[in-house]
Amino acid sequence: MLSFTEENYLKTIYHLSDSGLKSVLTNEIAEAIQTKPASVTDMVKKLAIKNLISYEKYYGVKITRQGKTEALNIIRKHRLWETFLVEKLGFNWGEVHEVAEQLEHIQSPLLIEKLDEFLGFPSADPHGHPIPDKNGKFKVARQIPLAEAIGKKVVARAVKNSSPAFLDYLSKIGVYIGATLQVIDKMDFDGSLEIQIDAKKKVYISKEASENILVTE
Amino acid sequence: MLSFTEENYLKTIYHLSDSGLKSVLTNEIAEAIQTKPASVTDMVKKLAIKNLISYEKYYGVKITRQGKTEALNIIRKHRLWETFLVEKLGFNWGEVHEVAEQLEHIQSPLLIEKLDEFLGFPSADPHGHPIPDKNGKFKVARQIPLAEAIGKKVVARAVKNSSPAFLDYLSKIGVYIGATLQVIDKMDFDGSLEIQIDAKKKVYISKEASENILVTE
DNA sequence: TTATTTTTTTAGAGTAATCTAAACTTTTTA
DNA sequence: TAAAAAGTTTAGATTACTCTAAAAAAATAA
Known part of the structure; x- marks a missing residue:
């Protein structure tokens, strides 16, 4: 059975590796987990012994099938x-x-x-x-950032950035998961969008924000 | 903030001390927490420094007001x-x-x-x-063991023993918290009771069991 | 009240996770 | 392609919790 700490490392590695696709470097893990690279090296060796990741010195780690199962x-x-x-x-x-x-x-x-x-x-x-x-x-429906849905009518499915500040902002302007969003116009000078929510409220959102809202057509 | 381990010690001490009334000995704690007396001595010193218990060498510990708050x-x-x-x-x-x-x-x-x-x-x-x-x-209503409610009609309020085996047994015979129990008869030879549950089902329960069911009148 | 038994504490060591500082590899830059 | 910079690992120490074995204190029995 995995310890609390091992579980946190594994989950972090899974996310950083794009669901297990890429390998992940020591410093990235240290940054994500808010610890020192030396600590990561130690833990990564432990997880490798348990066959949850494969570890190649200086070249980072890849999650194994078994590790993916645990992470999921x-x-x-x-x-x-x-x-x-x-x-x-x-x-x-x-x-x-x-x-x-x-x-x-x-x-x-x-x-x-x-x-x-x-x-x-x-x-x-x-x-x-x-x-x-x-x-x-x-299963994941093919999702695109709202920023790429100019002129289309789409449904909000997920957020890329889950920071409280962003979520708070979305709540305030009335965007929620499941909302229907119609992109009315795109401002050329700063890339911000004018959108209509649920065929009612119209709001302007920044380019930054529109890249962090994932939608399906 | 308390660690997982500190919380477990404190909770155990609270229970063993009868809600903080008596002092508790090292061996009792070790037994309850499934650890060695030497480990208890160490931890008890730590909790005493944090003012959650008072510790007198060789004479056990008493929970403080602050410790009681945390335990509760x-x-x-x-x-x-x-x-x-x-x-x-x-x-x-x-x-x-x-x-x-x-x-x-x-x-x-x-x-x-x-x-x-x-x-x-x-x-x-x-x-x-x-x-x-x-x-x-x-608040706790004055509760008495069912064994002391001969001839009375009472309501089951709590169990003294919470072992899965006992709870399983109670479920099987139909006793639950809130049930109305009428003690019909007491067998002289072994102290077992004949009871009626919710004015319906009649069952016999052992002396042992009747001492572990708490009721109010 | 002395001797024996039981209980508790101390001393020293082990494990898991962390850290700093130094050494080593790889990557980047000139 | 050699030097500098960036990233990674190793070595050794630290903290929290645990343990065993030995020493010390208290309780009990003779």
Whole structure:
């Protein structure tokens, strides 16, 4: 069984590697986990011995099939808890991350199965990120940044940046996961967009923001 | 802030001391926490420095006012989570303890307030044990063992022994917290009782069992 | 009240995770 | 392609918690 710390490393490596596609360097992990590169080297060796990642000195790590399975299970738990916090307890979507970071380490397969059922087997968390099923499977519709949907009518599916400040901003202007967004116009001088939400409210959003909202057509 | 381990020691000391009344010896703590007396001595010194207990070498520890507050908060969290697991997720009352042992250490006052509200501010957990409020206050109706309620009509309020085996047995014969129990007869030769549950089903229960069911008149 | 037993503490060591400083590799730059 | 810079690893120390074995204190029995 993995320790709290090992789970955090594994999850971080999975995310940094783009779901296991690329290899990840020591410094990136250190930055993400807020620790020193020397500590990462130590932990990475431990995870390699357990066959969760493969480690080549000086060239970073790649997650193994086994490591991916473990990582997806942690991500599943994280996203189910976030869904619970928002849907059942009434948290704002910007408040849930830190609590879910703790809850994701609770060890009880039965608890997670029952929680999943209680939530109605959701396929995405409050930020629109897909929730892997028991076997680590999930489907993602092809999503594009809102910035690339000029003139189109699309549905908001996820956010790329989950910082509380950004989520707070979105709530204020009325953008939420599931909202229908029509991109009316693009300002040439700064790339900001004029959009209409749910065929009602019209707002302007910055280029930066439009690149962090993922949508489907 | 207290570590996971410190919280477990404090909670255990609180329970062993009868809610802070008596002092508790090193060996009792070691037994309860499944560790060695030498480890207890170390930890007890740490907790004493933090003013959560007072420690007199060779004579055991007493919990302080501050320690009691912390302990009650952990117990509050434990019991709210147990209630959640049974009422919302459909766990059996014998399955919840171990999971709640983990959940009680999650650090988020907001989470606990929202959970409390979601559950409708319950005053007792599924075993009938009182849930302290935010300020550590709770009221206990005067409870007596069923064994002392001969001939009376009472309401089951709590169990003294929370072992899965006992809880399982109670479920099987149909006794639950809140059930109305009428003690019809007491067998002289072994002290077992004939009881009627909710004015319906009649069953025999052993002396042992009747001492572990707490009731109010 | 002395001797024996039981309980508790101390001393010293081990494990997991972390750190700093120094050494070593790789990458970049000139 | 040699020198400088950036990134990574190693060595050795630190903290929190645990343990065993030995020493010390308290409780019990003779």
